Amino acid sequence: MSYSVTESSKRQKWVAGALVILYAVITLVPLGWIMITGFKTPPDSISYPPKVLFEPSLEGYVNLFTTRTRVSKETLESLPPPDNFAEEIVRNRDMVIAGPSKFGQRFMISVIIGFGSTFLSVFLGTLAAYAFSRFKIPLADDLLFFILSTRMMPPIAVAIPIFLMYRNLGLSDTHLGMILLYTAVNISLAVWLLKGFIDEIPREYEDAALIDGYTRFQAFYKVVLPQAATGIASTAIFCLIFSWNEYAFAVLLTSGTAQTAPPFIPTIIGVGGLDWPAVAAGATLFLIPVMIFTIMLRKHLLRGITFGAVRK
Amino acid sequence: MSEKTVDRVAGATPVRIARKIRGLSDRAIAWIFVGPTIFLLLAINIFPLIWTVNLSFTNFKANRINRAVEYVGTRNYERILNDPDVWLSMQATAHFLFWTIFFQVLIGFTLAWLINKKFRGNDLWTTIIVLPMMLPPAVVGNFWTFLYQPQIGLFNYVVAFLTGRDPSSFEMLGSVDLAPWSIVIVDTWMWTPFVMLICLAGMRSIPDYIYEAAEIDRASKLRQFFTITVPMVLPFLMLAVLFRGIENFKMFDLVVQLTGGGPGSTTELASIHLKREAFEKWRTGYSSAIAIVLFVTVFGLASIYVKALNKVKER
Numbered sequence: 001m002s003y004s005v006t007e008s009s010k011r012q013k014w015v016a017g018a019l020v021i022l023y024a025v026i027t028l029v030p031l032g033w034i035m036i037t038g039f040k041t042p043p044d045s046i047s048y049p050p051k052v053l054f055e056p057s058l059e060g061y062v063n064l065f066t067t068r069t070r071v072s073k074e075t076l077e078s079l080p081p082p083d084n085f086a087e088e089i090v091r092n093r094d095m096v097i098a099g100p101s102k103f104g105q106r107f108m109i110s111v112i113i114g115f116g117s118t119f120l121s122v123f124l125g126t127l128a129a130y131a132f133s134r135f136k137i138p139l140a141d142d143l144l145f146f147i148l149s150t151r152m153m154p155p156i157a158v159a160i161p162i163f164l165m166y167r168n169l170g171l172s173d174t175h176l177g178m179i180l181l182y183t184a185v186n187i188s189l190a191v192w193l194l195k196g197f198i199d200e201i202p203r204e205y206e207d208a209a210l211i212d213g214y215t216r217f218q219a220f221y222k223v224v225l226p227q228a229a230t231g232i233a234s235t236a237i238f239c240l241i242f243s244w245n246e247y248a249f250a251v252l253l254t255s256g257t258a259q260t261a262p263p264f265i266p267t268i269i270g271v272g273g274l275d276w277p278a279v280a281a282g283a284t285l286f287l288i289p290v291m292i293f294t295i296m297l298r299k300h301l302l303r304g305i306t307f308g309a310v311r312k
Numbered sequence: 313m314s315e316k317t318v319d320r321v322a323g324a325t326p327v328r329i330a331r332k333i334r335g336l337s338d339r340a341i342a343w344i345f346v347g348p349t350i351f352l353l354l355a356i357n358i359f360p361l362i363w364t365v366n367l368s369f370t371n372f373k374a375n376r377i378n379r380a381v382e383y384v385g386t387r388n389y390e391r392i393l394n395d396p397d398v399w400l401s402m403q404a405t406a407h408f409l410f411w412t413i414f415f416q417v418l419i420g421f422t423l424a425w426l427i428n429k430k431f432r433g434n435d436l437w438t439t440i441i442v443l444p445m446m447l448p449p450a451v452v453g454n455f456w457t458f459l460y461q462p463q464i465g466l467f468n469y470v471v472a473f474l475t476g477r478d479p480s481s482f483e484m485l486g487s488v489d490l491a492p493w494s495i496v497i498v499d500t501w502m503w504t505p506f507v508m509l510i511c512l513a514g515m516r517s518i519p520d521y522i523y524e525a526a527e528i529d530r531a532s533k534l535r536q537f538f539t540i541t542v543p544m545v546l547p548f549l550m551l552a553v554l555f556r557g558i559e560n561f562k563m564f565d566l567v568v569q570l571t572g573g574g575p576g577s578t579t580e581l582a583s584i585h586l587k588r589e590a591f592e593k594w595r596t597g598y599s600s601a602i603a604i605v606l607f608v609t610v611f612g613l614a615s616i617y618v619k620a621l622n623k624v625k626e627r
Binding site: 007008012013014016017019020021023024027028029030031033034037046047048049050124125127128130131132135136137143146147149150151152153154155156157158159160161162163164165180181183184187188191216217241244245247248251252261262263265266274276279280282283286287290291293294295298301302305306309310 | 338339341342343344345346348349350352353355356357358359360361363364367374419423426427429430431432433434435437438439440441442443444445446447448449450451452454455456458459461463464465466469479501505506509510513548551555558561562564565568569582583586587590591596599600603604606607610611614
């Protein structure tokens, strides 16, 4: 029987596993609570003691996507019977649906700004990373450090002049303004991560292509890019998650047409304070894409969160 | 004459090579590739930073554009030194930084050590544990205010259940004593996986033969832990602390949603204080000076720390 000193004993493994699973379960409770609160009715959500077993309801989701007005009993009775489940849920609370809420719109803005800035930062980042990886650039280390150091600034510190600058340029509260801003924040991550990925591609491939008569640009486009595809994809997901999660710039620089969902979700107000099931429903819809991306990224997660400093 | 030579050479050159000559030089490509990135960073990061420096010497107020702007010399900076609010926000930041890093290192390292026992399914559980750190802090912070509700909140209920206290007898977010800890708890919940992942990478980078050699020398497991595992993981751990330190020094979104800096100004971290000065009181000049002081502090502390980190790495 083979014996290894670094292999832990069965009992140790069992205890370690149990403790880690315990931690994982505890850490999941707040997330699970968000998700189930989205399916509670408002009274259930604020009951004491907190309800684990309850009758699921879509009221939170209906409230999330609609605005409602309270009507008198007589008006309610004079209306034709509700034609869909959403109307029925709302009528039970003596209200009628007045129109769609802003959530769908804010969600779309998040998608547009997220994808726009991700595309731009990965595009620019790939070019810069390739140049840093393959060419002799004067003061390359200083430039790379400069690119990284832009990440150390508190967002609020640059928000003041950006606020003024955008006001002068007419970029405040526009999609383009936010896309450019998030690109500027993400590009340091993109350059550092992609440089690591491109460094790992052997130079010999390109050299062979150059000898075969490819131009430098063709070699980059036809040889390096396909090789770096995984790296580019995971960098893109990191950029997307950042833009998706960003709050400080969004809340300070936008108010309407370009405001993403994070500043909006906390402002969902119901009757008499926050409508927690609606907030939870919005949070759930907003969190799920990030969770899926995290699971997709798990192999490159460490690299992404440390700007490529730690590679597994 | 010379043009004719060129033409002749060009005509005689195979198409492949000619195309290469016509293509851009590597040097030109390098600048074309790097240029846009540098330009964007100059326009959206460095230019605003210089503007902030400039504003910090004025009495400018962004909500009154028509008022004449005067240069006031270093008055804004002198005011910072005597402003008790700035010092309070620095104290709140220090408390937040110290305790979040303390708990995250303690729990993160322990978890990494346990996961490194390689029990079955450890990859799956690692992925699950990592989830909170990728989520939008503002949305998570907002939802934690629900968990922290006195009486109806799940957090209060669980604490009450475990300690036998009345769940409405304490307010995590509303009381001056507990609010600084409520933000530490949420940040620790979110970011412990980060420290864990980095420690785990450190532990996995230690080759087995070092432990085997220690075993042959009959070093006890405890001794192996303190003379092999801890020193080899230390550079990784220090890197994790650097990242968490910078991030938490800038902390804004999570805490703004949780407490908004309150009650009073007990959880008013540096960034939140700055936001209040800049976008609520509209003291643009003064807040620019605070921003510069913060930036210089982060940059200075990070540089000193990186020097220490490099020394540990060299050892």
